Amino acid sequence: MTGVAEADLTVSRPHALGVDEISEALRAEPTGLTSAEASARLAVAGRNVLPEAKRKPAVLRFLAHFNDTLIYILLGAAAIKAIMEDWLDFWVIMAVAIINAVIGYLQEGRAEKALAGIRGMLSVDASARRDGAWATVPAAELVPGDVVRLMPGDKVPADVRLIEAFQLRIDESALTGESVPSSKDVAAVAADAGVGDRSSMAFSGTIVSAGQGRGIVTGTGVGTEIGKIQSLVGEAGSLATPLTKQLAGFGKVLTIVILGMAVVMLAIGHFLHDMPFGDLISATIGFAVAAIPEGLPALVTITLAIGVQQMAKRNAITRKLPAVEALGSVTTVCSDKTGTLTKNEMTVRSIVTPVASYEVTGLGYDPAGSVEPLGGAKAGGDLAAILAVATLCNDAHIVPDGERWALVGEPTEGALKVVAMKGGVEASGARIGVVPFDSANKFMATLNEGADGSRAILVKGAPDRLLERSLTQRGADGAVPLDIPSWEAAIDDLSSQGLRVLAAARKAVRADTGAVVIDDLEDLEFLGLWGIVDPPRPEAIEAIADCHTAGIRVKMITGDHKGTALAISREMGLVPRSGDVPVLTGAELEALSQEQLKAVVRDVDVYARTSPEHKIRIVRALQAHGEVVAMTGDGVNDAPALTRANVGIAMGIKGTEATKEAAEIVLADDNFATIRSAIREGRRIYDNLRKSIVFLLPTNGAQSLVILVAIVFGLALPLTPVQVLWVNMITAVTLSLALAYEPAERGIMTRPPRATGGSIINGRELGFVLIVSVLIGGATLGVFYSVVANGTEIAYARTEAVLMLALGQLAYLFNCRFMSRSSITPDVLRGNRVVWWSALALIVLQLIYTYVPFMHDLFDSRPLSIGSWILPILLSIVIFLAVEALKALRRR
Structure with missing residues (x-):
């Protein structure tokens, strides 16, 4: 050709x-x-x-991380600082923006890395x-x-x-x-x-x-099939997390409000009060500096980073910061079965002999466990005979591996070897010959010699193949005629429980028999059945129950057969133990259009015999309902769906490199229960992030309000731009991060997932922030103008106003510890030591600001008398009590 x-x-x-x-x-x-x-x-x-995806130049990928509204606010603040020639603060803010871009650049491209992981296979x-x-x-x-x-x-x-x-x-x-x-x-x-x-x-x-x-x-x-998966990973696309969407929207609104207020201030100052243009520009810059929450991006990043550390202690390794928070908003978890909900270690659970039925305890390849007869029967020669086949007609080995046990060989043979160890039967005697397993015959046979010199053929394989070659079965007192109908019923019973069924048989031969061939495997004595399963993880059963309590649906998406998937899902409490349960197979899913799948996807919790394309379709159908989907997986077939899901979760032990690179979260212990802990941690982190934002905004709100009131009424400015920077800096460095360490609120896993969309703080909370801003700002204005009214110099009055702002924020910090309940409780004094270290740091910095001479030159501050501390302290207590009253009204 x-x-x-x-x-x-x-x-x-x-x-x-x-x-x-x-x-x-x-x-x-x-x-x-x-x-x-x-x-x-x-x-x-x-x-x-497999081709490598085309990538943008490194410079463009780096610069893309500055394309964010909050970063624009940061860069705007830096520009203002440069205009004011405040180079120290300029470089601090620029450093925050650059570090944010570097982190994003280093952590980006998980899809590209996933493709590289697939190529490595x-x-x-x-x-x-x-x-x-x-x-x-x-x-x-x-x-x-x-x-x-x-x-x-x-x-x-x-x-x-x-x-x-x-x-x-x-x-x-x-x-x-x-x-x-x-x-x-x-x-x-x-x-x-x-x-x-x-x-x-x-x-x-x-x-x-x-x-x-x-x-x-x-x-x-x-x-190739693996090439098609790579294409799916590239086409899957990733979704922004709820937090990134909310912050982007919040940043845009904030930018518009700040710019609008600045224009209004310029107009009022120029046309109403005829202020000198230089003073007016300086005051407007001061207002913008006060209003811009330049610490917000850093606060978000650091809060999430602290969450990453906390999650790592719980065996959940985070590869991308926003995923920490996204876990907290998950409404549906789509989980692979093998290795995640189950141990991925085949285990004999049941044994049926012609004489009795036995239950096997213990999980996986650990030989700890026992074989217990059911119905008051006693273990006899029937059990010893079938366990002898399990260990002798077997090529697998179970070996200790540190604190665990490891399998050398095939999983099914490993399960049989372990059940023999549990029953106290060890491999002994020589193997004379073997008929290896063949998929055409579906059985394996060995010729073994016992310690007494006798020889027998031992066979294991598919029950139907061994039944058709058997003549008798082992009874309590020797061989009896084979009862095929009862064995077919026993096979159906075990299969209905989701167990994989294997059978055992034997045939005594002459002591001089030197080989075994397929033709010798006739007129066998049937010994019984093993029911084998990949057992559920006990902790995963509990975790699924906790997820259901938390309003989170759990869906099993597996490549296993329908019967096995349904049986395991019933055992895990994922679906009811009785009644009709809808199960969608890959072939049935293939016949549905995406709209038809969207109509049923919420009602189906078990999917069997699925392909990578099916998993992506399921995830997309759920997302079309506004669901926030976490997808788990360990095989390369899971990589496209992990990329598409809101949160991709890979298995760290048995997961492929392609899967880990496609995921945002990697479970170090391959345990579904860790997902439950990670979701709880994600909810805690989101709660703390919102607390931190609700705490941070009144700092800027009070400062900007103070300057706005002064401009509107043509009064002396209570704060200079550099003093505004001081308050921003000390609250950002000390108080703002304290709330990131708050423990979880009560009942955090009994409330439903939060609604997606909307702003990171809702209208009621925005009103709350504005009222608190008025309280702190009003107290600051009152302190400043009362001191000025007594004939004290403006510099002294401004120093006391700065103190009022700082102490007002400190009092408000304790209000923010508990947003859904009262802070007038002994609990507010314990549970978070960082709060007290932050308070101490704030007071020390404020003492330095007030009494160290070189600070007087930098900030035009003055040393305060002891009496000048009394009014700010009393007003701070009033602010705390007023905010608690406001919280009580909100709860009602």
């Missing part, structure tokens, strides 16, 4: 085509491609790599047949039509349609979420089969667990 067109290298739904059809469609030969043919195809299909080399011989070629040079072979431990180098499969099993958990390796064969499957059901395919980036296989490459680069 000399000329190659792109259409010649593209096959639709290769999993549904037979081996001959796929060979003909891609013109693939058993001897493989020639080097010349491979080069020609490579020129058309392109390299088998691809294989480096491949074993391909070229020029009639097997050769190791760079995986990047594979092309559609190449014949490749797969061995245990190999990373599949491209999407491959299998043409030979010998006991081939592939771990696809990173792609599909399946907790056990998938068995593969060459038979075509239905055209509409989901990725997890395409047993005729091996997918790029997955790992061969056992067996061998050969196949024809059908997809490379972006044409």
Whole structure:
């Protein structure tokens, strides 16, 4: 084939085509491609790599972090400071803006990093047949039509349609979420089969667990399933968090108000009082400096950073600051099942023998636990026999790994090995022969020799395959006829509980038997059944209940089968234990339009056999209802949905690098219960952020009010611009951050999620802020003009006015500790030591301002007499009591 067109290298739904059809469609030969043919195809299909996304130049990405209304306010304040030649404050404010941009620049691009993480999953080399011989070629040079072979431990180098499969099993958990390796064969499957059901395919980036296989490459680069996921990550888009939206809106309104008030002041001062232009400009600048909350961006950043530290102590590592607060507004958590709600460690939960049923305690690969008979029965030879098969017809090993136990081998065999350890049965005797597990036969058999020299064939596998090969079953007193109907009923019962069912059988043979073949596996003695499950995490069950109490819906989105998903969700309390529960499968979801999905998405809490595209559709449908969605995941298949969700949460232990890079939060312990703790922490942080803002704004409100009143009535200014800066600085450095350390309010996880949208402070709170501004500003004006009226110099009166502002803010700080209840309680004096350190720091700084000589030169302050402290202190107490009365009215 000399000329190659792109259409010649593209096959639709290769999993549904037979081996001959796929060979003909891609013109693939058993001897493989020639080097010349491979080069020609490579020129058309392109390299088998995932492309890197185009990125903006670094300078533009850095400058983009200054495109924020609050940063505009900061830069405006800096410009004012430069005009006033107050270079120290200019550089302090510029430093805040620059540091904010640097942090954002370093933390941006999680989608790009997620793509890099996905690219890192691809294989480096491949074993391909070229020029009639097997050769190791760079995986990047594979092309559609190449014949490749797969061995245990190999990373599949491209999407491959299998043409030979010998006991081939592939771990696809990173792609599909399946907790056990998938068995593969060459038979075509239905055209509409989901990725997890395409047993005729091996997918790029997955790992061969056992067996061998050969196949024809059908997809490379972006044409692979993992390439499609990369495209979804790039297209998913990320959403702004509720906080960033609220701050942006708040900043815009604040900017307009400040500019409008400044214009009004200029007009009143010029036309009404005919003030000298220089004095008027100076007063207007003073008003703008007073009104701009230049400490707000820093306050938000530092409050969130403190929250990051607190969450890290609870095993939730934050990769992006706004995600801390976004967690607090979550209304729906979409969780993967395997490894998040469950332990991702297969566990035998039930054993059924012809004589009795047994319950197995303990979770995961830890051998702590026991096998307890049900219904008053006693354990006998029936249990010992089935446990002997569990440990001897088994290639897995359970080994200690520090404080944990680790599995070497396949999860299902690990579960059987552990249940034998729990029952006190250890592997002993020699293995003489083996019939390895084959997906076509669905069983494994071994020939074992006992300590007494006797030999027996031990078999484990699919119940239906072993039943059809069995003649008898083990009774209490020896072999009895096989009761197939009772076993079918037992299998149905275990399956209805979401358990994966395996069966055991044995056959005694002569002591000189030296090998075992499939034909020997007839007339077996059936020993019983194991019911195996990936068990729920006990702490996750409690966490789901807490989420429901907090008004947060939890939805399970898994690649597992419908029955397993429903059974686990019932056990976890995610859905009712009885009655009809809607479960939506990937195939059913595929048949729905996005509008139809939007209509039902809130009513469905369990989704099974889903693909990456389905997860994104579910998240988008929920967001269309205004839901704030947190999405958890550990496999690369979860990366697109994590990117799209309001908060992406990755698993730190078993999660892929692609998933961690796509997420904002990484759970160090892979535990759903940590999400509950993180949501609680997010709510606490948001509460404290709002407290801090409600506390900070009256500082600026009172200062600007003082200057506004002076201008409007043509009076002497109670504060100079530099004194305004002093009050701003000491309250920002000391008092503002104290509220970030406040403990959680009572009942924080019993109230519903807060409504999204709107301003960060609502109309009632804005009115509250204005009244408090009037109280503190009025007290300051009263102190200043009463002192001036007594004939005291203006500089002295201004020093006492600064003291009044500082002490008024200190009193108001204690009001803000409890916004939903009274602060007239002993609780206001405890629970947050930072408040007292902040108060001490404020008083020390104010003493320095008042009594240190060089401060008199800098700020034109004067030393106050002891008597001059009495009025500000008394008025501060009055302010505290007045605000408490106002809070009481609000509560009513």
